[in-house]
Amino acid sequence: MTSEHTTDNLPRILIIDDELAIRRFLHTVLSRTEYALHEAENGHTGLAAAATFRPDVILLDLGLPDLDGIEVLRRIREWSPVPIIVLSVREREDDKVAALDAGADDYLTKPFGVSELRARIRAALRRSLQQTPEPVFVSADLSVDLSERRVTSHGEVIFLTPTEYDILRLLVTHAGKVMTHSQILKQVWGIAYLEQPHVLRVNISNLRRKIEADPSRPRHIITEPGVGYRLKVMEKAS
């Protein structure tokens, strides 16, 4: 179970999946794009590898033969903040929320496209390699200056309520990653608001009206139905 790659400066990816076909597929599509790969076929070897291999990103399947994927997630989270992307055939939102709330950074439902996977890995790597957050977040026409609490769209300053700003800041600090409803509610309003999802919806709706060109086809704040919201990271031009 050792990787043939010798170069130490490549980002390291640990694949925990019991399906040989999936492992082989991932191996094929990812090794070309300069990653150091390590494979584990069950939960226990996966946990051991996470400690010894020290990966930069973990791709985790939830349906493992020995341990439930969520359990693996929890045990890794006990000691490591390494980005974990869940790859699963479980497409129910409950499962997604459970995985994200347990500490997963991202969730991809099988089957998925290769480019989608690469984008998610890149985003995760960016978040984990980034030591200090950039003070200014820029995505297409939207820019958020966290040090000055300033939001602009197409260069024009946009006025947000404190709550709206708090939501946006949270999304910006986790840009590209899905934040579940409960994560946002907990961090913006506090734990008492966990059962009040409508305040979040109203605020998101208002926020969109202010920063989106067409609120019914949002480009920045993407709804993950049943799971939460994600701030999309786009290149400057558009």
Added chain:
Amino acid sequence: MMANGDDIRPSPEAMLKLAQAEEVTAELGKLKIFLGYAAGVGKTYAMLEAAQQRKKDGRDVLAGYVESHGRPETDTLLEGLELLPRKNVTYMGVALQEMDLDAILTRRPQIVLVDELAHSNAPGSRHEKRWQDVEEILEAGIDVYTTVNIQHFESLNDVVTQITGITVRETVPDRLLDLAFEIKLIDIPPEDLLQRLHEGKVYIADQAAKAIEKFFRPGNLMALRELSLRRTAARVDDQMRAYMETRSIAGPWPTAERLMVCVSGSPYSEKLIRATCRLAEELKAQWFTVYIETPGVGRHIRENRELIWHNLRLAEGLGAQVATVSATDISAAVMEYAHKHNITKIVIGKPNKSRWRELISPPIVDSIIRFSGAVDVVVVSFEPEQHKKSVPKQRQRRPFELGGYAASCALIAVATLLCELLRPFLEPTNMVMFYLLAVVVASVRFGRKPAMLSALLGVLAFDFFFVPPIMTFAVADTQYLLTFLGLFVVGVVISTLMARARERAEVIRVREVQTASLYYLSRDLAASADIDAVLKALVRNVEEALEAQVVILLPEGERLDIVAFSAGLILDIKEQAVADWAFRNNRMAGRATDTLVSASLIYLPLQTPASVLGVIGVRLRHDRSYHSPENRRLLDAFATQAAMALERIQFSRQAEQAQILQARENLERALLNSISHDLRTPLATVTGVLSSLRDDESRLSEQERSELLETAAGEAERLNRFVGNLLDMTRIEAGAVRLHLEPCDVQDLVGCALAALEQRIGNREISFKMLPVMPLVPMDLVLMTQVVVNLLDNSLKYSPPGKPIEIVASTESSWLLLEVADRGQGVPEHDLKRVFDKFYRIPIPEGAGGTGLGLSICKGIVEAHGGEISAENRTDGGLRIVIRLPLRTTERQHHDF
């Protein structure tokens, strides 16, 4: 059954009989009878010996009930056998010990020993007789060893009485002898038996000692021994015949005789029945017992009802087919029945009427013989002393009879007074008319005997008061003697005629009531479409017709449930057990039957030729009503009718279910076909592309390769979509989807749907209009997103690429209205409802490759939200789907769907 020398095939009837017997014996336990001719021949001893032997062979033997009478030899043999504790039964303060039938049935040994087959059980036991217990044990598949003396067999009962002068009351039906798998005759010479008796080795109950001593005379013993030997020989003969029949061995075939015996309430009928039974057995013939009921003898019926009923039951017990026929002319009815049933011999009793009565009414025997034609008539005679055996007549005094006599006297007094008043104007002979009038009135109002009394009194009063010399009974003019005679005879004749007319009317009335009640029941039953209605009709009609309380029990799984009952009738556990017994054994039980007579109701199985459907229990108001043949017949008819009605409903239910099943099967087959088609088609493309890339890669141009890959990716996408849809559909149908209702922004809903379809939409124009202020709507955003995605997906597929798609959201009172409209071809009007059916696809020539599940998933989800979805064609072309969702959560949505 015809057989001749060349016909070597076994007759089908014989094979069928054999098959039936085998079928029955396959389930039944085997009965072994140790048959003796008197007490003390050693039956119990022989039975125990055999049991010990079986035990040595490794069989599971249980001594269910063995009476050793303290004989040491017998006790020794009991050692090592498992003895079943006896059941203690208290009856009228006397403790009795009986065999524990239920314990045997639960213990389920292979062989049970049951001593004294003819024993009568203590009142309150399940069965009146032990042989009935034995039958039940056999039916449970347990073998039985039993002992019995020859004099207990029913058909020999009267012969034994004739021989020994002792009437044996404990009888066993002869069919048990036929049922027996093996009969072991325990035979010792009478001299030895007497020797044993003198040595005190024969048990004799103290109270019966005298009678038994009379019984143990050498002559008696010899006769009984012969009887038992003959009976056993007859059985061996039977087996031989059966063997010959099945093997097609030609032999002295008995002709297919069918016997018929006519009985009445006469005390001789019983003997007549026994005689016929013996004759039938000798001839190997089927036999029928018929009672002809005539209106003319209505009073006779009432008085002998018990006796007739008893006789018919006896005949049934002896194996006859029993029938009651109503007719006015006895001999005609007898002959009609005989012809209908192909009777070859009619058995009738020799009349014992005196000569002069024969002159008045010729005996029925004569007319039967005259009309008998090809049918033989056997006339059986009786010894006069038999008469004392007759059951004492239970005369029912009519309550008003005494009053009737008094009123008759009063009538005569009134007539006398009238005559006294009119004496100056009337001749004495004309005064007779007043007395005659009084007699007529008496016979009309008070019946026959008071009328006859009034005739007599009339004569005397007329003589005393009006015939000179007046105030004496002397008669001066002898001509008056003729007047007296005339008055008396006319009085008697009139009263007889009137009485007969009344009785006839009464019989007709009773019959009329019965017919009417049966008619009402059948009319009600015919109108009943479900079980409840049938039960109601049955309870009501039986209540009315028999003045009874009714309960009906139908099987529910393993047990019987009370499904209908008369008001105020409560069944305790014991009564239910009786009903249960009647149901399981398909025989009537309870009050006034052979089985579980201590019950307070009589229970009849509701049976059709095919099955037993339930039990009806009836409590009649009067005890004697249970024994009336009319009531029994009516009950039987009710039970049969009800059973047929229940069966009819069951059948129609089954037919309905079969239809539903068929329809479901068709649907499922279509579904499977469709699914396998939809799964295989994209797979075929993907597989094809992959194999061509693997095998012909060098020959493909770059453009061809990318085209192939594009196609495969599209198909894989489609396959994924289809599997997703199938899973969704399965979840919705299985009720496995739980709604997570949250207040949602409609704009967000549409946005999510558009985002999901981003690539497919491309540059297609999609407009979204909504009210400036929209409330948050409670919904499951994930599922509703899927609904909108499916609708948009359909619109994209079924409308031309250049035409816009419109989404409109609005509110209408407490509903959210969400419309998705396109400019496609629309749907044929008659299919607008069907578009939401599973696997419905709009027939488009090129085929847009839909799964046919999208809209039905939408429907499932929207309805789970308590909403509605409908399709309509737009007036200016295109299809519009309208979703209505409630703005407030309703009760239902909090539950799973």
